[in-house]
Amino acid sequence: MRNATHELVGVTCALGAGRVLGLEAVETAALGATALLGSWLPDADRRGTRVHRRSRLERRSLLAGALGRVARLPLVAFSVVARHRGITHSLFACALLGTGAVALGMALPAPAILLTGGLVVGYCAHVLADGCTPHGVQLWAPFSRRRVRLVPRRARIRTGSLSEGLLAAASGALALMLVVV
Numbered sequence: 801m802r803n804a805t806h807e808l809v810g811v812t813c814a815l816g817a818g819r820v821l822g823l824e825a826v827e828t829a830a831l832g833a834t835a836l837l838g839s840w841l842p843d844a845d846r847r848g849t850r851v852h853r854r855s856r857l858e859r860r861s862l863l864a865g866a867l868g869r870v871a872r873l874p875l876v877a878f879s880v881v882a883r884h885r886g887i888t889h890s891l892f893a894c895a896l897l898g899t900g901a902v903a904l905g906m907a908l909p910a911p912a913i914l915l916t917g918g919l920v921v922g923y924c925a926h927v928l929a930d931g932c933t934p935h936g937v938q939l940w941a942p943f944s945r946r947r948v949r950l951v952p953r954r955a956r957i958r959t960g961s962l963s964e965g966l967l968a969a970a971s972g973a974l975a976l977m978l979v980v981v
């Protein structure tokens with residue numbers, strides 16, 4: 801599934817969570833922004849994906865570029881040893897991130913839980929969305945390598961297909977509705 805679709809699905813889930821939790825607009829915006837970042841993280845297991853690419857600021861500033869390069873070194877090392885859609889796309893990784901996010905969010909001042917929570921929402925939405933593709937995900941890694949598809953064969957979403965376009969459009973429309981209404 802394309803990164804833009806993951807971003808839309810992650811942000812829409814965060815906006816929905818903000819609505820369910822009755823958050824203020826600024827709090828929901830924070831949740832959505834970090835969900836966007838969270839939606840990039842599972843694909844850290846593959847070079848060239850969004851989380852590995854330089855931001856505009858990094859391309860324009862020598863210092864920001866150097867800092868970004870250093871900050872990404874652990875991700876680069878991870879992508880060398882990790883299997884794509886392996887452990888990063890598992891319930892284990894979601895639970896690990898969730899536990900870390902709650903612990904960090906509770907240790908820091910109050911708004912932090914929104915930021916860490918958004919990361920978790922974006923991350924989990926990405927894993928669930930990839931679980932709806934023909935390739936599936938190793939949902940039970942590291943305990944099993946079996947690939948899990950979350951929807952029946954006919955409903956699986958191929959990358960770049962019309963159904964992915966429809967999912968992205970529906971997510972975008974829902975996100976807009978959650979912001980406007």
Ligand SMILES: [Zn+2]
Nearest residue numbers: 842843926930
């Ligand atoms: Zn993925």
